[in-house]
Amino acid sequence: MIYEMTVQVRVTDFEEGKRWYETLLNRVPDFVPHEGFAEWELVPGCWLQLAEGEPSKGSGPIRLGVNYIEAEQERMMKELNVEAFEIRSRAEVPVRWASFQDPWGNQIGFFEYKDEEEKQGKIKEVLGKRD
Template structure:
């Protein structure tokens, strides 16, 4: 049985990467065990690790659920100077989603449930 999970993203400039992800996640790291490595607990038992190193080509995106994808996109455009990313929907899919790329080439996606009840059911996209 799986009881926890971690996802690791690598950045070539750790200081800039840690700052970028602090802004993206809107919080300080929860755990910094050593130089060149930081972790954020996104939800109980789910950790995002940012480590110094060469990014994995073609991986991702990691998708993060948000309450209001448009507001999150606007915040990130202002605070991280990211380019505006498209938000997509499909009739048969119960979410809207969009993807951006961090300065190191890692793809980060956001999604928002169209029906707020779905977000409480533990559904996944």
């Protein structure tokens, strides 16, 4: 049985990377066990680890579910100087999505449910709230 997961990204400058990811995630890490390593619990049981080291080429993207993808796109461009990126959509896919890179080449992205009711259901499910 799988009950938790971690995903790790590596950056060559840990302090700069930590600041960048704090801005991306709008908060400080939940756990910093030692120098050169930090973790954020993004949703219950799902951790993003930031480690000092050489980034993995060609992996990802790690996409994060958001309420309003355009607002996050604007925030990334303004606060983190991310280049403009395209928001994509296909009729048969229930989400819109976009990808961009952090300054170390790690692939990051966002997705947003097209249907508000479906999105609210997913949020309740993740937070453990049942009707």
